[in-house]
Amino acid sequence: MKNKLNRLLDPDISKKEQDGIFEEILKKKLDEDLKAKWQIKLLQEYGITRNKTNDKKKFFSSKYFKILLATAACISLIIVTQLFNTAASDPQTLAQQYLYEQEILHPGVSKGFSDENQTRTLAILTFNNKNYLQSIQYFQNLETQTEEDIYYHGLALLLNNQYAEAIMKFKTMNTNSNRYRQELNWYQAIAYLLDGQHNNAKIQLKQIGNTDWNYKNAQQLLKELNEK
16 A cells, blocks of 8 residues: 555656545545444444454354343343232232222312311312321311211221221221222221231121122132131
């Protein structure tokens, strides 16, 4: 290449030869630039370097390293899945999952301008905003609680992790004639389970008939409790 560069200095060089040399220099330059770009791309995206003596070895090292990472990821996924399934089979964990898998909302706000209705409205609004502690306080401030108030007061206690208090509140309602009978059977069973009262939870779950709400989930909880 040095000789060709010196040839360009010759004043007698023909234009054809001059163009040929320039073309060769340009091609070499483009090839080097392209090679450099690909070396950077291979290094950044695939971790592959192209040393003269270790090209093949490093290529295969990178390849097998990726296979090793993929295998490790698959193994980790299997382990995590098994741990999750084991945790989900615990009756208390399963009860917690059932409690929070569906959003619980009060159907609507009360109407009226009395202090009692304003307190009830605030109890409902804070319940639907998931501020259960505040909702409990508003429900407690009601002078007279309706059937609906007692039910949602109990739910607020349950959702605020006050399981023993929720059980006591639910017990004040007549589950046989109450319009919330199916819901009470279910949520009281959940409260018993989360409070660690497994025997009472079993009794409550057995009261859920095969046409009642959450019957299948109740049977699953009973199965887990019996296997514990």
